[in-house]
Amino acid sequence: MRFVRRSVVEYIKKLGNIDKPVIISGMRGVGKLSAVRSYYENIPCVQLSNIKEILFASNSGSEFFSVHKAPVIINDIQYALNLFQHISNTDNKKIFLIANQQLECINEYKEYMYGRCIYIELMGLSIYEMANMGHMQKPFVPSKRPPCIISKKSVHHTFQLIWRGFFPDYAETDNFNEWNSFYSHKIEEILQKDINDKISIINKTAFFNFLTLVAAYTGKELNITEIAEKVNAAPNTVKSWVHILEQAGIIYLLKPYYTENTKRYIKTPKIYMTDTGLAAWLLSINSADELEKSDLNSSFFETFVVMELLKSYRHNGRKALFYYYRDNSKVTIDLLIEDEECFYPVNIKNTTEPKNEYVLSFKKAVLHKKLGYGSLICLTDMYKELNNEVTSLSIWEI
Numbered sequence: 001m002r003f004v005r006r007s008v009v010e011y012i013k014k015l016g017n018i019d020k021p022v023i024i025s026g027m028r029g030v031g032k033l034s035a036v037r038s039y040y041e042n043i044p045c046v047q048l049s050n051i052k053e054i055l056f057a058s059n060s061g062s063e064f065f066s067v068h069k070a071p072v073i074i075n076d077i078q079y080a081l082n083l084f085q086h087i088s089n090t091d092n093k094k095i096f097l098i099a100n101q102q103l104e105c106i107n108e109y110k111e112y113m114y115g116r117c118i119y120i121e122l123m124g125l126s127i128y129e130m131a132n133m134g135h136m137q138k139p140f141v142p143s144k145r146p147p148c149i150i151s152k153k154s155v156h157h158t159f160q161l162i163w164r165g166f167f168p169d170y171a172e173t174d175n176f177n178e179w180n181s182f183y184s185h186k187i188e189e190i191l192q193k194d195i196n197d198k199i200s201i202i203n204k205t206a207f208f209n210f211l212t213l214v215a216a217y218t219g220k221e222l223n224i225t226e227i228a229e230k231v232n233a234a235p236n237t238v239k240s241w242v243h244i245l246e247q248a249g250i251i252y253l254l255k256p257y258y259t260e261n262t263k264r265y266i267k268t269p270k271i272y273m274t275d276t277g278l279a280a281w282l283l284s285i286n287s288a289d290e291l292e293k294s295d296l297n298s299s300f301f302e303t304f305v306v307m308e309l310l311k312s313y314r315h316n317g318r319k320a321l322f323y324y325y326r327d328n329s330k331v332t333i334d335l336l337i338e339d340e341e342c343f344y345p346v347n348i349k350n351t352t353e354p355k356n357e358y359v360l361s362f363k364k365a366v367l368h369k370k371l372g373y374g375s376l377i378c379l380t381d382m383y384k385e386l387n388n389e390v391t392s393l394s395i396w397e398i
Helices: 007-015 032-039 051-059 061-067 081-087 107-112 155-164 176-198 201-216 224-231 235-247 276-282 288-293 297-314
Strands: 022-025 045-047 072-075 095-099 118-121 251-254 270-273 322-326 332-338 342-348 374-378 384-387 390-394
Touching: 007 022, 007 032, 007 118, 022 032, 032 072, 032 095, 051 061, 051 081, 061 081, 081 107, 155 276, 155 288, 155 297, 176 201, 176 276, 201 224, 201 235, 201 270, 201 276, 224 235, 235 251, 251 297, 251 322, 270 276, 270 297, 276 297, 288 297, 297 322, 297 332, 297 342
Parallel strands: 022 095, 022 118, 045 072, 072 095, 342 374, 374 390
Antiparallel strands: 251 270, 322 332, 332 342, 384 390
C-alpha cells in the first residue's frame, strides 16, 4: 500500500493528548488501520479476526484490557462489541478501535460509547490525499473564490480516476486484468467478512443481483418497490439489504430535505455507491473510455463529487449535514450543506460549459433557513461567477 498523507491523520494530530477512545469506522479496505499506524507506529495492535482473541474478548472482557494495556489498537472491534462496557474502567484512554462497519446505530455503542469517544468515519482516498496533500484539505463550503490547491486534471483523466476507484491498496493502473482481479477479490472479501453472516444462504445470489442493481442506481432516488420487483424479493427484505450495505460502508444514503407537517417535499433518500470503481466493476464497465461514453457518466460524476465533498468533512472529523432538495413543483438541488446559520446550495453537472440556467433552482427552493453562497461543481477549466451568489468551479478546485 503506497504512503499517502491522509486528512484524518492531521485531525488526530490536532487532538493532541487524547483522553477518549477513538473509533474509526468505514468500509473494509479503505485504510483505517494504516492511517492510525502512520502516526502511532509503535502502538501494539490486537487483531480480533484471530479466533483466540475473539474468544478472550467475548468471554473475559473484564480481563482483556489488563492483558492488552493501553495505548493499544484493536482491529475489527465489531466482532467483540461487549468490550465497550469495559473501556471506561481503563486508566489510559489512548485506545483506537477499528470497525469495518458503522457503529452509530448499534445498541452497545449507544449505551456505552456515545458521547464518550471520538468517532471518525473513514472512506477511500480523496483527491487531496491522492495528491499527497491530505493535510491541506478542509471541509468544503461554497465561496466566491475556491481553494484551487491541487492540480487540475482533464475530463478523460477525471473519468480514469472515477473508473479506477479510491481504495488505497489499488495500484494506479488502467490495466483491465489488474483492475478486474483487484475488485473481484475486494468484493469477495467484503461479502465473506462483513455481509454473508447477515443474509440467508438462499438469498446470496439474489443479494448479489441486488448489489449490482444498486450500483446502477447510484446518484438516484432509492425506490425500494422497484428494486424489489427487479430482484424478485420482498420490499422488507430489500430494506434490510439496504441497511446492511449502509452499515458496511458500501453505500451512502443522502437524506432528503423536508419539514414536518407539509406535503411540499419529496421524502425519499438518494443512494450513492461510496466507491465508483467498485460500482463500475459490478456493472461490467470495463474501461474509463466506456464509462465516459456510457449513459451512466453523469450519475457516476455526481457520485464522485458527492463522495469527495463527504470525505472533506468525514476525514476532518466533522459530521456532514448533507441533504438533497426536491419538492412537488419539481424544484431540485443536488446538495444542501447545512451549518448553524444557513444552507449552502450545490448543483453538480457533467459539463465543461457551466451556465446560469443550471442554478436557477437555488432561488426557487423553500427552506426554513436562509440560503448561503452557492456552487455549481462541474468540469470547467476555470472557476467563474455565474451570478452574484453562485460560482461555478471544477471538481479539482474544491
